[in-house]
Amino acid sequence: MAVASLAQAGAEFAPHGEVDQLYAETRDLRLLGFLMFLVSDVVLFSSFIFAYLYLRNSGQGWPPPGIGRPDVALAALNSAVLFGSGATMHYALENWKHGKFTRYAAFMIATIILGILFLSGQAVEYTKLYFQEHVSWAGSGIFGASFFTLTGMHGFHVFVGVWYLIVLLLQSVHGVYSKDKYFGLTAGTLYWHFVDVIWVVLFSIFYLI
Amino acid sequence: MDQLAHIERILAMAGGIIVAVVSAYALKNDWKTPGLDNQVFKVMLALLFVGAVLAFLAGYGILGTFPKAA
Amino acid sequence: MAVAAAHVGGIADHIHPEPQGFIRKYIFSLDHKIIGIQYLVTGFVFFVLAGLLAEIIRVQLMHANGGFVSADTYNEVYSIHGSAMVWLVVIPLLTGGFGNLVMPIMIGARDVAFPWLNMLSFWIFPISGLMLFSSFLMGAPVAGWTEYPPMSLQAQGFGTSMWALAIFLVGVSSTLTGMNFLVTMLKMRAPGMTFTRMPLFVWGQLATAPLLMVATTALAAALAALFMERVFGVPFYDPTKGGSPILWQHMFWFYSHPAVYIMILPGFGIISEVLSTFSRKPPFGYRMIAFSSMAIALFGFMVWAHHMFVAGIAPFLQLPFMVLTYAIAVPTGVKIFSWIATLWGGSLRLTTAMLFAIGFLILFTLGGISGVFLAAIPFDMHTNGTYFVVAHFHYVLVGGSLMSIFAGMYYWFPKMAGRLLNEALGKLHFWLFTLGFNGTFLPMHWLGFMGMPRRVATYDPQFQFWNQFESISSFVMTLGILIFFANVLWSIKYGKKSGPNPWGGRTLEWMIASPPPYYNFKHIPKVFARPYDYSQPLPYKGLEEELTTAKPEPVPAGAH
Numbered sequence: 001m002a003v004a005s006l007a008q009a010g011a012e013f014a015p016h017g018e019v020d021q022l023y024a025e026t027r028d029l030r031l032l033g034f035l036m037f038l039v040s041d042v043v044l045f046s047s048f049i050f051a052y053l054y055l056r057n058s059g060q061g062w063p064p065p066g067i068g069r070p071d072v073a074l075a076a077l078n079s080a081v082l083f084g085s086g087a088t089m090h091y092a093l094e095n096w097k098h099g100k101f102t103r104y105a106a107f108m109i110a111t112i113i114l115g116i117l118f119l120s121g122q123a124v125e126y127t128k129l130y131f132q133e134h135v136s137w138a139g140s141g142i143f144g145a146s147f148f149t150l151t152g153m154h155g156f157h158v159f160v161g162v163w164y165l166i167v168l169l170l171q172s173v174h175g176v177y178s179k180d181k182y183f184g185l186t187a188g189t190l191y192w193h194f195v196d197v198i199w200v201v202l203f204s205i206f207y208l209i
Numbered sequence: 210m211d212q213l214a215h216i217e218r219i220l221a222m223a224g225g226i227i228v229a230v231v232s233a234y235a236l237k238n239d240w241k242t243p244g245l246d247n248q249v250f251k252v253m254l255a256l257l258f259v260g261a262v263l264a265f266l267a268g269y270g271i272l273g274t275f276p277k278a279a
Numbered sequence: 280m281a282v283a284a285a286h287v288g289g290i291a292d293h294i295h296p297e298p299q300g301f302i303r304k305y306i307f308s309l310d311h312k313i314i315g316i317q318y319l320v321t322g323f324v325f326f327v328l329a330g331l332l333a334e335i336i337r338v339q340l341m342h343a344n345g346g347f348v349s350a351d352t353y354n355e356v357y358s359i360h361g362s363a364m365v366w367l368v369v370i371p372l373l374t375g376g377f378g379n380l381v382m383p384i385m386i387g388a389r390d391v392a393f394p395w396l397n398m399l400s401f402w403i404f405p406i407s408g409l410m411l412f413s414s415f416l417m418g419a420p421v422a423g424w425t426e427y428p429p430m431s432l433q434a435q436g437f438g439t440s441m442w443a444l445a446i447f448l449v450g451v452s453s454t455l456t457g458m459n460f461l462v463t464m465l466k467m468r469a470p471g472m473t474f475t476r477m478p479l480f481v482w483g484q485l486a487t488a489p490l491l492m493v494a495t496t497a498l499a500a501a502l503a504a505l506f507m508e509r510v511f512g513v514p515f516y517d518p519t520k521g522g523s524p525i526l527w528q529h530m531f532w533f534y535s536h537p538a539v540y541i542m543i544l545p546g547f548g549i550i551s552e553v554l555s556t557f558s559r560k561p562p563f564g565y566r567m568i569a570f571s572s573m574a575i576a577l578f579g580f581m582v583w584a585h586h587m588f589v590a591g592i593a594p595f596l597q598l599p600f601m602v603l604t605y606a607i608a609v610p611t612g613v614k615i616f617s618w619i620a621t622l623w624g625g626s627l628r629l630t631t632a633m634l635f636a637i638g639f640l641i642l643f644t645l646g647g648i649s650g651v652f653l654a655a656i657p658f659d660m661h662t663n664g665t666y667f668v669v670a671h672f673h674y675v676l677v678g679g680s681l682m683s684i685f686a687g688m689y690y691w692f693p694k695m696a697g698r699l700l701n702e703a704l705g706k707l708h709f710w711l712f713t714l715g716f717n718g719t720f721l722p723m724h725w726l727g728f729m730g731m732p733r734r735v736a737t738y739d740p741q742f743q744f745w746n747q748f749e750s751i752s753s754f755v756m757t758l759g760i761l762i763f764f765a766n767v768l769w770s771i772k773y774g775k776k777s778g779p780n781p782w783g784g785r786t787l788e789w790m791i792a793s794p795p796p797y798y799n800f801k802h803i804p805k806v807f808a809r810p811y812d813y814s815q816p817l818p819y820k821g822l823e824e825e826l827t828t829a830k831p832e833p834v835p836a837g838a839h
Contacts, residue, residue, distance in 0.1 A: 025289040029392045029466055031246055036458040040496045047500030047530060051515060054526050064521060072273030073214040073221070079264040080224025086257045087231045090250070094235075138512035141521035145513045149504070186246055193253035200260035208263065208272045 027183050034187045038194050041157075045198055048153065049205065052146035067135060067143050072207045074128070078121035079203050082158075085114035086196040089165075093189045096172070099179050108169045111192065115162040122155050150202055157195050164188055218268040225265025232258045290467065291803040294389045298797070309394040310797050314401050315380030316695060319688075321405050322372040323764070328412065329363035332356050334757060337719075337750040343740040353736035354421035355438075359411065361424030362442065365538065366449050367408045369680050373545035374491060375401065375456055377687050378484050380695065382460065384788040385478045387469025387806065389799050392462040396455050403452040410445035414438035423734055425531060428516035428524045432508060440509045443502040450495045450502070453541075457491025460484055469787075471806035476818075478786045478810055479555075479568055483548020486572040490537045490544075490579065498534035501527060528590055532583040540579040542676060543643075544572055546683030547614060550636050553686050554618055556784045557633035558625025561811035564617035571610035578607045588659045597656055604654040608647065615644055630782070631705030635686035638713055642678025646671055649724065667727025673720045685712075685763065692767070693781050697793045698774030704766040711759030718752025779826055785810040790822050801825055 056062050063069050092107035126148075129135040137148040168188045171177065177185060236254045239247065267273045298304045308314060335356050339347040348356065383391055391397050418436020420426055431439050464485050468477070477485075504515040505527070514520035516527045547568075555562045562568055584592060584600040618640055627633070649671040653659050662668060685708075692700050722745040731742045738746070780789040787810070791800060801824050808818035 021289040022293060025466075029290070029462055032462045032466060033393060033396075033458060035245070035249065036461060036492060040454055040458070040492050043493050043496040044500055047497045047533075048504070051500070051504065051526055051530065054529065055515070055521065055523060058523055069274045071214065072267045073217040076221035076264050076267035076273070077217040077224065079260065079267070080221045080228065083228040083232075083257055083261045083264060084224055086253075087228050087235070090232070090235050090254065138514070142514055143521075145507075145515055145522070149507065149513065190246065190249060190253075193250065193257065196260065197253055197256045200256055200263065203260070203267075204263060208267060 023181060027181075030183055031186070034190060038190065041194065042198075045150070045153065045201075048146070048150050049201065052142075052150060052205065055142040055146060064141050064143050067140060068133060070125075070129070070147070070207055074121060074125055075203060075207045078118055078125070079199065081114050081121060082118045082196055082199050085111045085118065086193055088114060089189050089192045093185055096177075096182060096185055097179070101172075104172070105169065108165060108172075112162055112165050112169070115158055115165065115192075119155060119158055119162070122151065122158075147206060151206070154195070154198055154202055157198070161188075161192055161195050164191060218270070221268030222265050225261045225263075225268060228261035229258055229265065232261060291389070291469075294798045295394060307398060309390070309398055311379045311383050311390050311394065311397060312695070312795060312797075314397050315376055315378070317401050318371050318375035318379060318404065319377075321401075321408070322368050322376055325363055325367035325408050326372075327764075329360050329368055330757065330760065332360035332363070334753065336360065337753040339736055340738070340746045341750045343743045343746075344737050348736070350736040351421065354423075354734070355415065355419035357734060358420045358423050358426070358442075359415065362411060362420075362446065363408070364676070365424060365542070366446055367404075367411065369542045369676065369684070370453060370538070371404055371449075372684050373542065373680065374453070374460070374484070374487060375404065377480075377545060377549065377684075377691070378456070378460055378487075381691060381788055382481055382484050383463060383467070384791065384795065384799055385481050385786050386464060386467060387472060387787055387800065387803055388463060388467040389803075391459050392467060393459050396459050400452045400455040400459065403448055403455075407445045407448035407452065410441060410448065414441040414445070417441060425535070426505070426527075427531075428505070428508075428522075428527050429518075431505060431527075432517055440506055443506040443509070447499050447502045447506070450499050453491050453495045454499075457488045457495070461488040461492065464488065469803050469806050475566065475569070476806055476809050477569075478548075479551035479562055479565065480545070480548035480786075482569040482572050483545045483551070486576040487541050487544045490541050490576055494534045494537035494541070494580070497530060498538075501530035501534065504530070525587070525590055525592065528587050529583070532586045533580075536583040536586065537576075537579045539672075539675070540575055542680045543683075544576065546639070546680050546687075547572060549683045549687040549690070550618060550639050551621075552784075552786065553632050553636040553690050554621050555811055556690075556782050557628045557630055557636070558622050559628075559783070559813050560621055560625040561809070561813070562617065563620035563623075564613070565809065565811070567613050568617050571613045574610045575607060578603065578610070582607055585654060585659075588656050589663045601654055601656050605651070608651055608654070611647060615640065615647075630689065631700070631702055631709055632686045632689035632782075634706065634709045635682045635689065638709065639679060639682040639686065642674055642682060642713075642716070646674025646676075646678055649674060662727050664732055665727035666723040666731045666733055669733050670720050670723035670727060673723070677716055677720070685709075688763075688767070690782070691788075692770070693777030694788055694793050694795070696771055696774065697777055698770050699777045699781060700766050700770045700774060704762055704769075708759045708763045708766065711762065712756055713759075715752050715754070715756025715759055719749045719756055722749055785813065785817060787819070790817070790819065791825050801829070 088107045088110040092104050092111060095101075095104040095107060129147075134140075135144050135147070137144050137152075165188055168184055171184065172182075232254050236251060236258065239251060239254070242251075263272065295309050298308060298310070305313060308317070335348060336353070339345045339353055339356075341347075379391070379397065383389070414420060415438070418434065418438035420431065420439040420442040421434050422430040422439070426439065426442065464477075464481060504513075507513040508515050508517065508522075514522045516522045516524050518524060551562050551568055582600055582604045584597065585604045588597055588601075622637070629637075649667065653662065653668065653671055689700055689705055692698075726742055726745055729742065731738055777793050779791060779793050781793075782789070787804065788795070790804070800822075802821045804819040804821040806819055808815075810818060812818070
């Protein structure tokens with residue numbers, strides 16, 4: 001049964017002979033391992049999200065006295081930027097799978113640029129909050145604590161993700177991946193989508209509700 | 210300040226629509242792909258669609274709060 | 280090479296190349312068996328250190344107004360004792376230790392899914408342990424292993440923050456191990472080994488792996504928040520700044536309750552194997568034991584607030600936790616009865632491993648019963664924070680987890696070392712340990728009823744007699760443990776040679792040499808049935824060459 005399931009997993013990679021079966025099985029292991037990593041990362045964010053919702057609900061009213069609700073305009077734009085990068089990432093991988101390297105590279109670069117734009121947007125948002133609204137990480141009660149911790153964790157994940165994508169792009173230029181063997185790109189895409197999905201949740205709980 | 214927020218909202222709406230359409234289209238095209246990673250991609254594309262809709266609605270003004278008039 | 284073995288292809292035919300040189304073989308090893316031994320050795324070293332802390336506790340408590348250590352030092356001692364025993368001893372020994380050592384062989388694999396990650400997971404462990412003990416030098420944490428705020432926020436010095444860092448780090452090791460094991464068990468089983476043909480020890484690890492992955496990450500969040508609050512002043516738990524100490528309790532116990540299942544489920548697996556082998560009978564109710572393990576793992580996430588009955592949470596919230604806690608006793612009870620039925624009518628061989636397994640049945644059950652008492656909210660309101668709780672968790676953790684670890688050691692030592700542990704010393708260890716253990720922890724039940732609070736360096740003189748009794752008993756227990764270590768050290772060199780299968784076991788680890796070669800199997804076997812049908816021929820095909828000197832099938836070098 002184990003062999004049958006592994007063979008099924010390898011089906012889209014059309015294994016012929018020993019090496020391809022080895023690659024297919026190895027890829028299967030790596031995929032599951034990477035998904036487990038994403039699951040644990042989701043648990044990490046969920047724990048902090050629980051903490052935020054618990055504290056927010058603990059009866060002081062929201063937003064806490066002295067702090068206005070965060071403005072959604074910039075955040076909405078930033079969200080659109082990040083979601084856009086998710087779309088470009090999807091097409092980057094699609095084009096790679098169809099062997100269209102130039103288009104793949106263009107979409108990858110677009111994703112990276114949009115990711116950097118998102119980070120810049122967050123920097124602007126942080127600056128606004130700190131200098132205009134006087135909201136700080138440690139000095140603004142649970143609002144500052146939860147907002148900066150969660151968006152900071154997320155921003156860190158985006159930062160790491162941008163580097164990851166740059167490395168993948170350079171690797172693909174150097175021929176590390178082929179039309180049939182490109183697990184690194186798959187993992188990168190999964191990671192980037194994960195970062196997007198976390199932002200959907202954070203955007204909703206900090207700006208929309 | 211108000212001007213800037215106005216531009217941001219319009220761009221957010223535009224971006225939201227574009228991404229929503231693109232991700233819905235990609236989801237429809239990839240609906241039948243097999244394999245664990247593709248299933249995960251489909252879920253994520255669906256959530257991306259949701260996010261884009263939320264960004265659009267936020268830009269439009271239905272959700273979230275806005276900068277007070279100067 | 281005309282062997283009728285399944286030529287499986289793929290991962291089953293590949294293994295990382297044979298390590299050369301001392302460092303690659305024994306220090307930075309990719310081999311799950313060596314890593315397993317490293318975990319066992321390191322875990323036992325921390326066991327000795329944490330045990331010394333326990334003896335400091337017992338010496339202090341010999342007299343009602345004992346002056347062996349100051350009250351502050353006493354607080355540090357029990358805080359590190361608890362933290363070390365949970366995170367540096369029991370969890371690593373059962374998961375990283377026995378899990379690594381035996382599980383891959385039992386499923387017919389050559390190694391775990393991610394050997395490099397495995398090595399990384401191991402090396403994080405001693406480093407984090409050193410970090411934890413170093414907190415003694417910077418004002419060790421004083422609020423118990425549970426470190427509730429506000430006390431954990433107010434403790435002076437860097438020690439509590441160091442505690443948070445150290446546990447965070449060992450949590451990373453745990454999480455990675457859980458991921459590694461889960462992928463291994465899901466994807467690398469030998470051909471023909473369906474889930475219901477896996478040995479019960481593997482089921483125990485399969486139930487534990489998702490807990491390691493999911494629950495530990497929740498603790499990481501709680502610790503990170505504590506660290507940020509202590510070091511940077513970011514308010515999460517300080518009520519004067521809008522935070523909530525109850526938040527810490529929720530986040531901490533959401534991990535720490537599943538943690539206790541992490542500390543027992545692999546042990547359940549060991550007991551199933553040992554009882555079956557030494558009764559020469561299949562485990563009674565194999566599927567019940569397997570599925571109840573998964574049920575316990577799942578339910579384990581739903582009962583955390585039974586540690587918070589006196590924390591001031593709303594009564595309507597407390598009730599579901601009480602009900603679920605009672606419910607979780609059911610799958611555990613199912614296993615106890617299944618194990619008793621396994622023994623019933625069996626051809627018993629009372630080896631030391633078997634003695635520890637039978638001792639486990641009795642003592643863990645006692646611990647479980649005191650747990651059922653504690654599950655009742657009104658009862659808990661009287662006994663929370665007293666020695667009754669201390670009695671309960673020591674019965675399940677020492678009478679349960681630690682006994683299963685000893686059982687596993689006596690059972691699998693021959694597989695690792697090629698030599699048997701001395702049986703006479705083993706039996707001496709067992710009896711001294713069991714007598715000493717019960718003398719130490721049984722009176723704690725009534726001390727709790729009499730009102731003796733826990734975590735106190737001095738106490739009312741009415742409790743003195745039993746405390747002295749307990750302290751002296753603890754020395755007896757320690758003597759037993761020292762005999763165990765002497766046995767291990769002696770037997771490594773001078774123990775009787777064991778051969779591949781000294782116990783007549785039928786799981787796959789007994790089909791290969793003791794100690795096993797780095798590649799585990801010359802040919803990955805095909806599996807036809809569960810291993811436990813003692814009257815039937817072995818349910819494997821392809822193992823004919825394992826114990827011969829035939830050259831292994833060329834195993835291509837190169838890690839995948």
